[in-house]
Amino acid sequence: MKILSKEQIYAADKATEQAEHIPSFNLMERAGGYAYHYLHQRLQNQPVNIKIFCGTGNNGGDGLVIARNLIENGYSVVTYIVNYSESRSTDFLNALSVLKNSTKNWPQLIKSENDFPEIQPEDLIVDCIFGIGLNRPADSWVQKLFNHINESRAYVLAIDVPSGMAIDQLLKDEVVLKPTVVLTFQTPKLVFFLPQGGKHINSWEVLDIGLDRNYLNSVETKAQLIGKAEAKQMYKPRSKFSHKGTYGHSLIIAGSYGKMGAAILSGKAALSSGSGLVTAYTTRQGMPIMQSAAPEIMVVTDRHNGDFLEEIKFDLQPDVIGIGPGLGMAKTTQDALKNFLKQNESQLVLDADALNMLSENNDLLELLPQFSVLTPHPKELERLIGSWSDDFEKLKKAEAFSDKYKCILVLKDAHTIVVFEGKYYVNNTGNPGMATGGSGDVLTGIITGLIAQQYDPLSASIFGVYLHGRAGDIAINHTGYEGLTAGMIVEFLGQAYLDLFAQESEKK
């Protein structure tokens, strides 16, 4: 699903008005009307007290349209206008005059803290104070109103975006109204998926307000949300006359004394993502551990006998190499990595200690083959690209790094974002149960295994991140968040593949 920027949303508005030859107020009527229907379907005329807080721009105008529809349909509504500014948008004034002409239930003005109404936990709050037009911190009395609503424990439906949250920047000392649900128009907003904004969002839904299809289909967005529909399109079906060679050979270079689990998890994940063959390259001591833990995985070892890899040399030609999990940061391993990178020609997926070694020796980055995949978690990312002031700057810096080294960056987080050639692919699977040791090693294995099967590195990264999260989502139905372990993510990978096509087969 495309994630439009603020400018693109305003442009989609204009394009719709032009294509349908309608004034902008019609679009507000439509958006507010659909939002009313959303509420009405769920409330079914229950006697709940609804308090609608409106700003003085178009988000507030939407609120007035929702209020009018609710009042006309017999709901108990009190509407407030939060007077954060003396200016009113034209369509806000249009919505106000239609409301005043059709009902005696007129809005009340809130000008300061003294005007705040009492809110009961049983009330339903509709937040239409600020939408995407917020461009600076709200006045302190308005922020107090956000907090007043947050403290009420009432159910809060935010229209378009939670008030106080800017969609294209992080505002200093941001105070945000924390909704129960965000009902967002037409397109999810990128900020919902970034840690600093996303933490205020419990759940969100997109409301299709019928913006112009031609515009939406043709607009090229920087960010895209990856869900099942997008993942399904990437899936490569298997052919009947295939054999294990068809699905490639993955080499996983991983493990050290006390960290063999990382190699096992990565190797198993590569296998379960479908790689035809998997070989692990690890320390000599690791051989019996690998062989007994994963009989399907072949093992090649360093000829030395130490706790850490001292040499990375092998006599086989894998299609792709995943390197890093559990390697440790021993000097001997760093030298081994350097020598390996100098002569390596295979496609690479780099994770964990391999990334830390790259951060310590920036020259090594020049040795990476084009389209290498790097899968840092936030701390590893910081070591690679330096610190950032906020999530938006983080993305910009990641983009510059990816451009400079022609690599694919997989920014692991609650919503992992794959960054490549100026585009952001935002993953929408996964859950907090996956914040567990070894989860990242599994992802490395999955992406490696997909590249072995001839997925191009970008698709392998996007699809791999999706599958990883989906496997975790299916697994928690059995384990709960706390009980989920990385090994289970591997076990549920097959289910994640099946789930891609689950709906079709159920319908048959």
Ligand SMILES: NC(=O)C1=CN([C@@H]2O[C@H](COP(=O)(O)OP(=O)(O)OC[C@H]3O[C@@H](n4cnc5c(N)ncnc54)[C@H](OP(=O)(O)O)[C@@H]3O)[C@@H](O)[C@H]2O)[C@@H](O)CC1
């Ligand atoms: N296509 C769609 O999706 C459709 C969208 N629609 C709706 O329009 C909404 C966007 O409306 P909007 O542009 O009028 O902005 P909104 O958020 O109401 O803010 C109002 C004004 O406040 C101002 N301002 C900013 N920060 C401030 C601050 N801290 N303290 C005080 N003032 C501040 C700023 O004006 P400024 O002062 O900068 O001139 C801003 O313009 C959108 O979210 C959706 O609900 C639908 O109606 C139709 C289809």
Ligand SMILES: [K+]
């Ligand atoms: K809002």
